[in-house]
Amino acid sequence: MxxxxxxxxxxxxxxxxxxxxxxxxxxxxxxxxxxxxxxxxxxxxxxxxxxxxxxxxxxxxxxxxxxxxxxxxxxxxxxxxxxxxxxxxxxxxxxxxxxxxxxxxxxxxxxxxxxxxxxxxxxxxxxxxxxxxxxxxxIRVSGRRGLEGALLGTGFPFKEPEHLDSYLAMFRAFHPVVAGIRRPGSAALDLAWLAAGRIDGFWEIGLNAWDIAAGVLLIREAGGLVGDFEGGEAYMETGNLVASSPKIFPPMLQTIAPHRSEALTR
Missing domain, CATH: 3.30.540.10 (Fructose-1,6-Bisphosphatase, subunit A, domain 1)
Structure with a gap:
């Protein structure tokens, strides 16, 4: 070590x-x-x-x-x-x-x-x-190849209620497609579980650097992908995070894209 x-x-x-x-x-x-x-x-x-x-x-x-x-x-x-x-x-x-x-x-x-x-x-x-x-x-991320049957993790934007409508629109878009959506309440642990293949993807609005820094490296080293809501590298600054196994990263971004408010693209 x-x-x-x-x-x-x-x-x-x-x-x-x-x-x-x-x-x-x-x-x-x-x-x-x-x-x-x-x-x-x-x-x-x-x-x-x-x-x-x-x-x-x-x-x-x-x-x-x-x-x-x-x-x-x-x-x-x-x-x-x-x-x-x-x-x-x-x-x-x-x-x-x-x-x-x-x-x-x-x-x-x-x-x-x-x-x-x-x-x-x-x-x-x-x-x-x-x-x-x-x-x-x-550990490795899951081998899930599509959103159908996927188990996603998430977190509510309780610190930024102005984004609740955008978040709920994302939730509604994922809900009929995936097998389930879980909100346990610890982003760091959610990301660690994603790295271990226990969930297939994760998204959340308004996280802090200390919530996600360790989890980001865990996921990348476990073969997963991490990005902001546009798939870029600004998640540590914006706090808007998408992470998943490689095959479902593009469809997660596509599902989120129509529901991003202007504030969530900054």
Whole structure:
């Protein structure tokens, strides 16, 4: 395992322990509201600090883009992109679908990725050019050849309700064609599951870099495709993401295209 990936795995496990220790005491946690339906707890802060401390001990010159601490060291060559608890609302309700997401971007390219599910103790990892793995076993995206029979993942644009009509139009377009659409509530874990072939495709509006950075590398290293709603590379900036196995990427984009509002093409 790459030494940097090994450190990321160690950091994810430390964060995971912080999260699982708190699972039985959710009703006693300090919880803040960042925005409407967007919450952060003391567990998010503690898990993020555990990640940062672990990585800084090994790589003190590296920077961070971290959801809760507000660290945004964009100018450094090596920057870690961190979501310590993707799926906070699920966690606060005892819904066991959340994950730790850690990615390394070196000179503008994603090079290492970890998504850790602490409830199932599943560790998804990837190194650029080295493939993707789940608990040390190689994973690949599904071999689905068309939308018919596909299982898709998605997320609601609850932070950007102005896009709800566009999103619902996309949902209605997919619904009669595919086998099912799932919205578990953790984009990082959805993308990891796509890399492992558990779902065939995914789309969502308005994600943040820390939601998707690790998952993007996992999918690419597992043989999948990732793009914005036009199939381009602006998803980290726009937050609008489509990902899938190769054969269903074009039909997913074609299905989405008629329902993009002008704001979703920027």
């Amino acid at each position: 790459d030494p940097m990936l090994n450190i990321a795995v160690r950091a994810a496990r430390r964060a995971g322990k912080t999260i699982t220790r708190a699972m039985g005491n959710v009703d006693r946690l300090n919880i803040e509201t960042k925005a409407h339906n967007d919450f952060v707890s003391e567990v998010d802060y503690a898990a993020e600090q555990a990640i940062i401390d672990t990585i800084r001990d090994a790589y003190p010159s590296h920077g961070f883009i971290a959801e809760e601490s507000g660290l945004h060291d964009q100018e450094r060559d090596s920057v870690w992109i961190i979501d310590p608890l993707d799926g906070t609302t699920n966690f606060l309700h005892g819904f066991p679908q959340f994950a730790v997401s850690i990615a390394l971007r070196h000179k503008g390219k994603l090079t290492q990725a970890v998504v850790y599910d602490p409830t199932r103790e599943e560790m998804f990892t990837a190194s650029r050019g080295g493939g993707a793995q789940l608990d040390g076993r190689r």
